[in-house]
Amino acid sequence: MSHGFFTIISRAEFETLLKDFPPLEAQTVPLSQAAGRVLADGLTPAHDWPLTNRSCMDGYAVNARDVFGAGESNPGYLECTAHLSINEMPDMTIPPGECARIATGGVLPEGTDAVVMIEHTQEMDGTTVEIRKSVAPGENVMQRGEDAREGRTALPAGTVIRPQEIGLAAALGYDELSLFRRPRVGILSTGDELIEVHETPVPGQVRDVNTHTVAALVEAAGGVPTPYGIVKDDLESLSQALDRAIDENDLVLLSGGSSIGVRDLTVQAVETMEGSEILAHGVALSPGKPTILGRAKGKPVMGLPGQVTSALVVMHVLVLPLVRHMQGDAAAFDPTRRCLRKAELARNVPSKPGREDYVRIRLEEQSGQPPLAHPVLGKSGLLRTMIQAQGLAPIPADSEGLYEGQLIDVWII
Amino acid sequence: MSHGFFTIISRAEFETLLKDFPPLEAQTVPLSQAAGRVLADGLTPAHDWPLTNRSCMDGYAVNARDVFGAGESNPGYLECTAHLSINEMPDMTIPPGECARIATGGVLPEGTDAVVMIEHTQEMDGTTVEIRKSVAPGENVMQRGEDAREGRTALPAGTVIRPQEIGLAAALGYDELSLFRRPRVGILSTGDELIEVHETPVPGQVRDVNTHTVAALVEAAGGVPTPYGIVKDDLESLSQALDRAIDENDLVLLSGGSSIGVRDLTVQAVETMEGSEILAHGVALSPGKPTILGRAKGKPVMGLPGQVTSALVVMHVLVLPLVRHMQGDAAAFDPTRRCLRKAELARNVPSKPGREDYVRIRLEEQSGQPPLAHPVLGKSGLLRTMIQAQGLAPIPADSEGLYEGQLIDVWII
Incomplete structure (x- = not known):
């Protein structure tokens, strides 16, 4: 026998x-079904994103040199000669001493390189704006191409698609992706x-x-x-x-x-x-x-x-x-891709060397400290241990066990 | 204005x-679509599970008293008078001095209360079996009702259904569940x-x-x-x-x-x-x-x-x-339900008190140590920081920031 x-x-x-x-093999998949899957072909955009320099804030597009040294006690004054609509490409150039009202996402006009947040300004009589904070060149501006550059790989093959990668693909105009099946x-x-x-x-x-x-x-x-x-x-x-x-x-x-x-x-x-x-x-x-x-x-x-x-x-x-x-x-x-939590083992767990053990762990939260990890012992023909557990604690094959008080990685399942 | x-x-x-x-509100959902959802009505089974005492091992069902003290140098001998098929309810009683061949999952016959693993036995001539290891009553046996008891709540309302809860529901005969919509x-x-x-x-x-x-x-x-x-x-x-x-x-x-x-x-x-x-x-x-x-x-x-x-x-x-x-x-x-990883902050991150900050974090694995957490700074109108990050580090509203070398919880997203 x-x-x-x-x-x-x-x-x-x-x-x-x-x-x-x-x-x-790869297959083409609508963007709405791409989450969690993996890119088979990298994305190489046909244009920069952002397409142009855009404002991060509601405020005034300025030339940073014009507001150098401005502050609460030492405000600067600029003439506001344009109100920019968010969905237009401005066709003017803003000369020194002037500024343009701009909304979040608006395109910066020629002659400006920074945005002063509206909270740091005050409209005066007529078109004059008081500027109460200086800005560095580029401040509060999303630069053209900061997220992706024309002709350069924005997301390589092998990228796991999370919601943010879906967002970048959408921004770049991909309504479907080449993903592994x-x-x-x-x-x-x-x-x-x-x-x-x-x-x-x-x-x-x-x-x-x-x-x-x-x-x-x-x-x-x-x-x-x-x-x-x-x-x-x-x-x-x-x-x-x-x-x-x-x-x-x-x-x-x-x-x-x-x-x-x-x-x-x-x-x-x-x-x-x-x-x-x-x-x-x-x-x-x-x-x-x-x-x-x-x-x-x-x-x-x-x-x-x-x-x-x-x-x-x-x-x-x-x-x-x-x-x-x-x-x-x-x-x-x-x-390291597993969801791992550090926890303090509540008691000794012996293990037979030569095999990797996966001990079922129930976590008990402790305020301000790592959670306590209680081993849940029981027969593997039953579901009880998996029902009671939040995670698994691997014990390496070369170990004879884990000790009470030891900080261990609990794999949350 | x-x-x-x-x-x-x-x-x-x-x-x-x-x-x-x-x-x-609650709705009835097929078991195959229940994963990740939440029980609206608890499960109270109509029968125990396991339904009977069942073997965890391939081996011999014995009365533990009969093999008391058995060991490699001092084996016991029992007559094997039955070969049990896994899907049958045994209708015999095993008298003292006898045992029954049993497969994993098989039902223990009357007169037996433990199972000796086949690895610790040897078939002798005819029907005699040499037993080279003693067992305690209940050893290698899944007891009737260990996972769920008739009439008692097996899974309460509010339970999040994981694969193991799907398994228990299947074992108890639920092919659909009452879940929150x-x-x-x-x-x-x-x-x-x-x-x-x-x-x-x-x-x-x-x-x-x-x-x-x-x-x-x-x-x-x-x-x-x-x-x-x-x-x-x-x-x-x-x-x-x-x-x-x-x-x-x-x-x-x-x-x-x-x-x-x-x-x-x-x-x-x-x-x-x-x-x-x-x-x-x-x-x-x-x-x-x-x-x-x-x-x-x-x-x-x-x-x-x-x-x-x-x-x-x-x-x-x-x-x-x-x-x-x-x-x-x-x-x-x-x-605490978030997937949190301990990581060592790679540099200081200042934060404005009065608001909770969520700093994007790129993790760099370090062998044998917690990963290094690199803050990814950048404008929130861009996706770059979220693309480069594996997680978020919350900075509490009452904190002025986090310090280089500090162990922080990174929320993997």
């Missing part, structure tokens, strides 16, 4: 295998004990949890999840379902199959595909050890642990970075 | 006004200098940036953005557009209008609505001061600063928490 031992590789080695899969992710559940959520379990049966948690995570990472439902625990059913899922997706996740028998079946099903290969069979991660990585038809296939919490941890640590990597995010596996 | 001065309130006072708007957010842009993204600006014109950044942010916070495009800078056009947007949405954001004239117009347009009220006209926030809050037809209306970076900061600090609050998230305004 086989005990199903397998060679365990480190999390770093597993990541290296994942990074070998190339990003997907979002991976389609097929999700299969195996396990003869599984039933659908709407069914009522008899003792021995459990509802399919992993399909739903995995789909929600894939979507949050920018993937497009396609659940294929529950597949019967036999090689033919699993091979058929896998074959179809691989054809229809860029990445396939097999969930369920926590027992050795089902794990073996997953491996066999991958191996039935032509030209397929098992790349990893186990990772030194706790929870999450029985994770499988294969390649079939050139695409990654991952067997997740069947235990619900193990599957969640493997999704966070390995699968979601892969989903980001496939959509062109070069820093997808960079741990 | 009016200089447009207005009474400034603090960020905390502004938040109090925002929190006065009630959450939206997502706010529909109308977005209006004003400014006669604005043109659409696909248009080509002449000097003096700028493309509408805020509609696009604001819509992306609203969507990320769980709102449903509806852009109404560019509205002309006159009271009648703005009032009409506002009236329609208020009828069709739960929250209306007016963007653009950075100049005092347009701000006045926003206020006037809100005031033309029957029963409307201006609740705040300015907030002690930098950037972001010229922010307006009104109520019309019982709904919040906010006038955002026209400057692109000011609008982004106000969205993060005030509007997105409101969008979360309206969908029932009681901790929406809690700053």
Whole structure:
């Protein structure tokens, strides 16, 4: 009888295998759907932005030399000879000793190089304006080309598009962008004990949890999840379902199959595909050890642990970075990209050296201090620890544990 | 001439006004669309979960008393009289001296209370199994009801639904949930200098940036953005557009209008609505001061600063928490809910007391140390500072600044 031992590789080695899969191809996407995605082609604008020198303030466009030394006790006086409308290109030149009323965003006329805020001025009789503050050349002015220059890369390929990048693209006239495609992710559940959520379990049966948690995570990472439902625990059913899922997706996740028998079946099903290969069979991660990585038809296939919490941890640590990597995010596996909070560990947490542990952490806020990090212990077949936790504390493989009072990085999930 | 001065309130006072708007009503939502949203009605399951005592491991279900004291040098021996299939309720009782082969997830039969991992056993001749490790009662067993108990609240109203909560709901048989409705957010842009993204600006014109950044942010916070495009800078056009947007949405954001004239117009347009009220006209926030809050037809209306970076900061600090609050998230305004990273400030940052400053921060990772936080200075009418920054560093209103070398919390955005 086989005990199903397998060679365990480190999390770093597993990541290296994942990074070998190339990003997907580029596609054109409307700007309104670009958030969170990654630029496949850099933006090189056809004009400067701002297009002209523009005022940052409501006030008076002046030549800075004319108001040199002006102050509350020593105001300067200028003739206001123009009121500029915000949406016009001024066609006059402002001579020395004169100024122009300007609104925020207005274009500075020739002869002016700075703006005095209206709060530091006073209209006098007729057209005279009292200036009670000096300004340096360029003060309160957005300079032509400060945000982007004609012909120079404003956002390079590989940029992750946040709302501010959407703003810059809009400013430069891009109403669509060339982005890496979002991976389609097929999700299969195996396990003869599984039933659908709407069914009522008899003792021995459990509802399919992993399909739903995995789909929600894939979507949050920018993937497009396609659940294929529950597949019967036999090689033919699993091979058929896998074959179809691989054809229809860029990445396939097999969930369920926590027992050795089902794990073996997953491996066999991958191996039935032509030209397929098992790349990893186990990772030194706790929870999450029985994770499988294969390649079939050139695409990654991952067997997740069947235990619900193990599957969640493997999704966070390995699968979601892969989903980001496939959509062109070069820093997808960079741990500094995680949302990390410093917290003070509330008690000792021992760890077995040789594997990386991800301890579930409940945070207790403390006024004026880092939050207290309480480890939430419990079985990885239950969801309780993940429900009670706000984050995960990684314990490196070369460590024997963490100590009470230690400041640790908690990865908020 | 009016200089447009207005009474400034603090960020905390502004938040109090925002929190006065009630959450939206509940609606029934499929489980697959629940992620990130908030439970309006708690989940009280009709049965325990797990439904029965289940094995966490592949191994042998035993009575812990039978293997007391067993070890590598002192193994115990039990007769294996049953092989349990994972999806069946065992109908036998295991007598003392016997054990049952069990798979991960399998139901423990009567007479057993623990599981010995298969790695710590050896099959002998016939049905005898050598047990090389003792187990405590309950060891390697998920107990009935450990995750949820029949008739007791498993997830209270107000819970933010993460993938793990989706998993628990699935386990308990909920394929839809009662969640607070997502706010529909109308977005209006004003400014006669604005043109659409696909248009080509002449000097003096700028493309509408805020509609696009604001819509992306609203969507990320769980709102449903509806852009109404560019509205002309006159009271009648703005009032009409506002009236329609208020009828069709739960929250209306007016963007653009950075100049005092347009701000006045926003206020006037809100005031033309029957029963409307201006609740705040300015907030002690930098950037972001010229922010307006009104109520019309019982709904919040906010006038955002026209400057692109000011609008982004106000969205993060005030509007997105409101969008979360309206969908029932009681901790929406809690700053500890932000993704905060400790970083070491690279240089002094002075700040004007009396207002809360949000300094844009570029992080430089340092091996084994907190990252260095470089302030990115620049005009709030430009996007450059937000493009270069990974986060914001809040400087409290009672502070005169932050010092080089100080450890600060950077809010990753």
